[in-house]
Amino acid sequence: MEHLVEHMRAARHSAHEPRCDICHKHCRSFEALRDHLGVGGxxxxxxxxxxxxxxxxxxTICLSVLRTAAERPRHLASCKLDRIRTPPGPPISRMAGMSLNHQPQAQGGGRALALGCKMVGAGSDGSLDVVARVCVVDEQENVLLNIYVKPLMPVTHYRYETTGIRPEHLRDGAMGLMTVKNAQQRVQELLLCGEQPWKVRTSRARARLLVGHGLDHDLKALGMDYPDYLKRDTATYPPLMKTSKLSNSLRFLTHTYLGYDIQTGHQDPFEDCVASMRLYRRMKKQEHHPNGGDADEPAASAEQAFPAWRQRELERMTPEELLRLSTPDYRCWCLDD
Incomplete structure (x- = not known):
């Protein structure tokens, strides 16, 4: 019975998953839908x-089907976004001079913040990632934090071709340079928005959603932790993943679902933050078919659905009760509103 419930959870579709507007076929990801529609060769x-x-x-960007062919050119012009320009000047902290104990409750607009980090190499062969730049933007793409970070380990490879970081950027006294600990505290202040860290584990309250690509890697580099239910990671969001359940690169997602290219030269974390935030907003504004699933119900985890002591209870359940128990373990970002 446990295996049956788990099978039904994997086999059932959510009304929020990508769906063909013509034949209404359900797909696990947008990549599967693109294959179904013959997009991209x-x-x-x-x-x-x-x-x-x-x-x-x-x-070809949002994969929607318009009523007439005449609407297509105007829709494509509005659906395709333009590449945003990197703010001029050196990285700075918009919170410069602010006490680390100050809680910036009014910093930034919207309920979500995007985090982006750039790494340099440490270790004997330069393969160990250590954070060297941190950027945070709000939903209106305003920069709240854009700084260099002094690595805790000696840098053996600056990766200048992609990061644009030079040794002088990370020397003591350089403009916009912070320690890892101070950078961690600034990011936490922005995310928690005055909320106590221990409260965030069980109740969101004033804490904000954290948007990014590969968030676990960035948070680990900063020595931070953040609740999973508050993360919105474009690398692990099921509709944006490959059909093989592997992650797509942020560069590919931006080109495919926003219509412009990034990371063509020196990679700026601000540009990555904006791309992640735009992907999040686009996924959040999707329109779904009103019927065909029950994803609005809270999805139960495996432990909540069938702990070991409930085996006999599961065996006494009717097929209808088992079907209700096997709610798809999927939550669409449109439910954030």
Missing amino acids: STLPKAAGCANAFAARGC
């Missing part, structure tokens, strides 16, 4: 009727 078998209709009046 897919070589997988596809529905000819859906592919032909999509080629005539579909949007």
Whole structure:
């Protein structure tokens, strides 16, 4: 019975998952939907009727199908976003001069903040990642924090070709330079927004959502921890992942779902933050079909659904009760509103 419930959870679809607007086929990810519609030179078998209709009046960015072909040019012009320019001047902290004990409750707009970090190499071969730049932006793409961070270990590879970081940027007295501990405290102050850290574990209250790409890697480099239910990671969000359940790069996601290119030269964490935030906002504003699933119900974890002592209780349940128990373990970002 435990295996049956787990199988049904994996087999059932959520109404919030990507869905073909023509034949209403459910897909586990947008990449699977693109293959179904024949977008991007897919070589997988596809529905000819859906592919032909999509080629005539579909949007290759949001994968929606318009009512008429005449609407397509105007929709594509509005759906495709422009690359944002990096703020001029050296990285600075918008919170410069602020006490570390001050709680910036009014800093930034919106309920989410995007975090981006750039790493340099440490260790004998330069393969160990240590954080050297940190950027935080709000939902309106305003910079709240943009600083260099002094690594705790000697840097053996600055990775200048991609990071643009030079030795003088990380020397004592350099403009916009912080210690890792101070950078960690600044990021926590922005995220917690005056809330006590221990309260965030059980209740969101004033704490903000954290958006990014590969958040666990960035948080580990900063020596931070943040509750999983407050993370919005574009690298692990199921609709944005590959059909093989592997993560796509932020560069690929930005080109495919926003319509512009990033990381073409020196990679600025500000640009990565903006791209992650735009992906989050685009996923959050999706329109879903009103029927065909029950993902609005809270998904139960495996331990909550069938602990070992409930085996006999599961065996006495009817098929309808087991089906209700197997709610898909998936939560759409549109529910953040």
